[in-house]
Amino acid sequence: xxxxxWRYGDHVNTDVIIPGRYLDDYDVKNxxxxxxxxxxxxxxxxxxxxxxxxxxxxxxxxxxxEQAPLALKGAGVGAVVAVSFxxxxxxxxxxxxxxxxxxxxxxxxxxxxxxxxxxxxxxLVNETSGATAKFEPLPGFLLEILKEGGLVAHTAKRFx
Amino acid sequence: xxxxxxxxxxxxxxxxxxxxxxxxxxxxxxxxxFPGDIISAKIDLxxxxxxxALVLRAFKEIGASSLWDPEKVVLLFDxxxxxxxxxxxxxxxxxxxxxxxxxxxxxxxxxxxxxxQVLPEKGHVRPGMLIVGTxxxxxxxxxxxxxxxxxxxxxxxxxxxxxxLWMKVPQxxxxxxTGKLEGPVSAKDAILHLIGEMGADxxxxxxxxxxxxxxxxxxxxxxxxxxxxxxxxxxKAGVAFPDHKTKDYLRGRTEAEWTPVLSDPDxxxxxxxxxxLTGLSPQVAYPHSVDNVKPVEEMAGIPMDQxxxxxxxxxxxxxxxxxxxxxxxxxxxxxxRLIIVPASREVYLWAADSGILSSLVRSGAxxxxxxxxxxxxxxxxxxxxxxxxxATTNRNFRGRMGSPDSEVYLASPATVAxxxxxxxxxxxxxxxx
Numbered sequence: 294x295x296x297x298x299w300r301y302g303d304h305v306n307t308d309v310i311i312p313g314r315y316l317d318d319y320d321v322k323n324x325x326x327x328x329x330x331x332x333x334x335x336x337x338x339x340x341x342x343x344x345x346x347x348x349x350x351x352x353x354x355x356x357x358x359e360q361a362p363l364a365l366k367g368a369g370v371g372a373v374v375a376v377s378f379x380x381x382x383x384x385x386x387x388x389x390x391x392x393x394x395x396x397x398x399x400x401x402x403x404x405x406x407x408x409x410x411x412x413x414x415x416x417l418v419n420e421t422s423g424a425t426a427k428f429e430p431l432p433g434f435l436l437e438i439l440k441e442g443g444l445v446a447h448t449a450k451r452f453x
Numbered sequence: 454x455x456x457x458x459x460x461x462x463x464x465x466x467x468x469x470x471x472x473x474x475x476x477x478x479x480x481x482x483x484x485x486x487f488p489g490d491i492i493s494a495k496i497d498l499x500x501x502x503x504x505x506a507l508v509l510r511a512f513k514e515i516g517a518s519s520l521w522d523p524e525k526v527v528l529l530f531d532x533x534x535x536x537x538x539x540x541x542x543x544x545x546x547x548x549x550x551x552x553x554x555x556x557x558x559x560x561x562x563x564x565x566x567x568x569x570q571v572l573p574e575k576g577h578v579r580p581g582m583l584i585v586g587t588x589x590x591x592x593x594x595x596x597x598x599x600x601x602x603x604x605x606x607x608x609x610x611x612x613x614x615x616x617x618l619w620m621k622v623p624q625x626x627x628x629x630x631t632g633k634l635e636g637p638v639s640a641k642d643a644i645l646h647l648i649g650e651m652g653a654d655x656x657x658x659x660x661x662x663x664x665x666x667x668x669x670x671x672x673x674x675x676x677x678x679x680x681x682x683x684x685x686x687x688x689k690a691g692v693a694f695p696d697h698k699t700k701d702y703l704r705g706r707t708e709a710e711w712t713p714v715l716s717d718p719d720x721x722x723x724x725x726x727x728x729x730l731t732g733l734s735p736q737v738a739y740p741h742s743v744d745n746v747k748p749v750e751e752m753a754g755i756p757m758d759q760x761x762x763x764x765x766x767x768x769x770x771x772x773x774x775x776x777x778x779x780x781x782x783x784x785x786x787x788x789x790r791l792i793i794v795p796a797s798r799e800v801y802l803w804a805a806d807s808g809i810l811s812s813l814v815r816s817g818a819x820x821x822x823x824x825x826x827x828x829x830x831x832x833x834x835x836x837x838x839x840x841x842x843x844a845t846t847n848r849n850f851r852g853r854m855g856s857p858d859s860e861v862y863l864a865s866p867a868t869v870a871x872x873x874x875x876x877x878x879x880x881x882x883x884x885x886x
Contacts, residue, residue, distance in 0.1 A: 304653055304742060308850040312857075313830035317533060317541040319507055331852040351654035351687070355848060356829070357589040357603040359507060380658055380689055381589055385605035432491065434619070445514045448611045452516045 294392070294412075295420070296343040296371045300404045303349035305332065305375075307382065310353065310361040324360050325367030342369035345410070347402045349375065353382020362386040372410055374398050374417065387435050390443035396428035412436060470717035472625045473692055474660035477600040477714055481583045488723070490622045498525055498577055499612050500586035502568050503532045506544040508587060509551050511610035520555060521616035527559040527568075527577055528552060534563035534824045537832035566797030566823030569593040569681065569765035573673075574799050576707030580695045581714035585609070585618060590765050590847065592684045595692035596676035597699055598713055600660070602690050623689045624723040625716070626659045630667035632731030637775065637867035637881040640675030641767055641845065643667060644682040645736035645863065647728070649746025657687035659723065662716060667730050668693050673702045674771040681766045682847055685743040735881055737843075738863035741851040749868055749880045759842040760785075760873035761854075762818075762866050763794025764828045767845035770803050772796075772866040777809045779870035779884050785817035786876030792834045793818045794826030818873075830854045836861075843872045 309332040311324055318324065329336040346352075346365070352375035353361060362385045365373065372392040376399060386393040392412055402408060406421035415430040430436065438447045471479065472488075479486045481494035501508050505528050520526055528548060536542035545563070552560045565571040569590055572578050580598030584591065587609045594601035604618065612618050628647060634640075648655075661683045668676065676693040683691025695713040703711070716722070734748035762768070762776050773795065785791045793813055795801040801823050804810040814820060827834035828846040835855030836842055842854055842861050849861035864872070867881035874884065 306848075306850045308830070308848065308853050312852050314835075314855075316829075316831065317503075317538050317544060319510065319544065331857040351657070354653055354687070355589065355850060357587055357591075357605055358504070359587075359605040359607060377654060377657065379654070379687060381603050381605060384608060388605055388607040434491075444607050444611055445511050448614060449515045452518075452614065 294343065294371050295407060295409045296345040297341065298402045298404060298406045298408050299336065299340070299344060299346050300402060301332065301346060301348040304351045304354055305348050307353060307355035307358050307361040311358065311364040316358060316360055321363050321367040324364035328364040328368040337368055340368045340370065343371040344369060345371055345408045346373045347398050347408070348373065349399050350377050352378050354379035357381045359385045359389060362389050362391045366391040374408070387438055388444040390439055392439055394428055396426055398426055401426060412439070470720040472660065472720045472722060473662060473694070473714055473716040474600060474623050474625055474690065475720070477581060477583055478620065478622050486622045488622050488624045492620055492622060493617050494583060494620050495617055496525065496585055496612050497582040498527065498584040499609060500527045500568055500572060500584065500588070500591065501609060502588060503530055503541070503544055504587045504606050505548045507606035508609045508613065509547060511607045512613050515610055515614050517614035520613050523555060523557050524559070526557060526613065527572060528557065529561035529565060529568055529571060530563040531567045531824045532829060533831050534822065563824070564798060566795065566800070567765045567768065567825055569677070570769065570796035570800065573597055573677070574706065574797055576703070579703065579707060579709060579711040580699065581712060585612060589684050590681050592688060592691045593677050593681040593765060595680035595683070595690055596673055597702065598692060598695040600690050600692065603684065621658070623658055623660045625662060626656055627662040627664060627722045627725045629725060629727045630663065630665040630730055631727065632667060632729045633670065634667060634730060634733065637779070637865070637885040638733055638735055639775065639865045639867065640671055640678040641865035642733055642736040643730055644679045645738055645746050646730070646733060648682065648686045648738070648744050649736065651686045653685065653742055653744040654687045656683065658689055659687070661688040661691045663691065663693045669696065672771055673698050674769045677769070678766055685847060735865060735868045737868065737878060738849055740849050740860040740862065743848060743863065749864070749878065753878050753880055755878045756841065757789055757843050757872055757877055758840040759790045759792065759834060759836065760869050761792045761794070761827055761834060761842060761844035761846060762869050763796065763826045764846040765796065766847040767866050768794055768796030768800065770800050772845065773800065773804050773809055773813065775866040776870040777812050778886055779867050779881055780816040780818070780874065781812055783816060783874050785873045789873055789876040790834070791818040791873040792827065793820045794833070795820070795823045797823050827854050843869050843878060845869050
């Protein structure tokens with residue numbers, strides 16, 4: 294996958310990804326409209342399909358709200374690359390089909406650079422600067438869930 | 454390093470030494486497991502609140518015909534009760550219809566209060582259980598010796614359908630808390646101090662065990678506060694091991710048999726931390742991160758527009774009692790709003806019957822119905838731009854309780870009450886009776 298990079302810092306929490314005041318709305322289009330609203334008001338307006346978020350430590354800390362990865366995915370985000378993830382966000386992201394990559398790429402990307410990611414091989418490239426990094430690919434069964442588009446599709450196979 | 458010694462009868466001498474997390478997850482997966490193992494675990498109890506509406510949607514998409522075990526699912530509403538928007542009302546309605554159609558036996562609607570208070574009160578939580586909930590503060594049930602953790606809505610739908618969930622067996626961090634908490638210094642101050650020391654991701658993916666004289670001395674209520682906020686340093690689960698207080702708490706709440714599950718004394722834990730809490734000051738987490746913790750004396754005097762006492766962290770009888778001890782016979786400062794939210798109907802009734810409620814109201818507090826209150830920024834006390842609030846809640850992220858330009862400070866019930874009296878951050882030791 295290939296996308297334009299948005300750069301954020303450490304501890305990007307679920308309240309700034311999708312504030313509590315919007316949690317009564319289960320329509321993903323509406324969630325996407327408020328994605329990252331309290332951190333970067335320009336994000337939801339300017340994000341385009343396939344864009345990639347590159348962030349620091351503990352991305353997605355806080356609440357268990359699945360609206361957080363749903364809002365990002367709904368806004369078009371193709372993947373989140375972070376030094377580390379909070380555990381529930383990590384699970385939720387995989388479960389809704391949003392690729393999450395644990396890799397310290399904070400020094401390697403500026404906002405607007407173009408990133409190229411190979412999930413299976415664990416390779417991250419900054420096409421703008423030429424820099425590359427390797428990461429530990431996700432375990433096979435998680436990659437499978439991502440490929441199928443999320444846990445719903447994956448589990449539904451058991452009931453067909 | 455002081456080691457806790459448990460009677461030999463509590464564990465099988467032939468079994469390789471295991472941590473609490475290993476024991477619970479070994480039982481749940483039907484084999485001996487070790488940290489780092491990825492397992493499929495059988496779930497003993499599955500809790501959801503309002504976001505059951507989101508679970509329900511995924512559950513229908515999965516196409517399972519029925520719940521794996523309706524007895525093991527507990528549903529209630531607490532985040533937006535009574536419904537604060539039409540959309541919230543529609544969410545409640547969709548869950549109520551499902552509950553009725555499926556005949557689910559464990560549904561409390563909006564009558565009882567916050568999930569993390571209600572499930573223990575109603576006897577759903579017992580030592581050694583494996584519990585998941587679609588709420589990050591599901592770690593609270595560790596106070597009764599359960600392994601419990603927060604999950605997402607979609608994976609909860611898979612649990613509803615299959616009764617199983619993939620999990621990674623966590624490493625363990627053990628916190629041996631020695632010394633004594635003095636005067637108004639409480640479990641909240643202890644856990645805020647720990648979070649400040651460890652950082653917001655300092656215990657990522659770990660099971661955190663709270664042991665030592667401070668925890669032994671603590672009530673079940675205090676242990677709930679500690680386990681509740683263990684997730685604010687990234688913990689997957691927090692636990693305080695069962696003792697006579699646990700037994701007293703569970704008596705009359707559950708008829709079911711239970712056996713305590715404890716870490717073996719010689720089990721391998723990743724790290725042990727010895728912390729002497731003697732002389733610990735009341736602690737305050739400053740905006741906008743939970744690990745931005747300082748002793749109250751360093752920041753006393755910052756003016757507050759609002760003070761909130763409640764939430765799954767600090768809305769129990771003990772918490773209201775501590776607040777009342779500070780507020781009794783005094784008045785909340787002009788220009789400061791004090792909002793008190795009992796954690797449950799049981800707590801609310803106790804406050805009414807004991808006279809605590811009238812005392813709090815006489816001091817100028819606004820007391821709302823049991824529930825999550827303003828903690829997550831949905832209703833019942835949101836903040837305007839530029840406003841500051843000191844709260845007994847669990848998160849102070851930007852925009853958490855309203856405007857992104859407001860500020861939330863986290864502290865104990867006694868500190869929040871003392872600050873409400875002064876209209877500014879205040880040291881509760883100055884007014885503690």
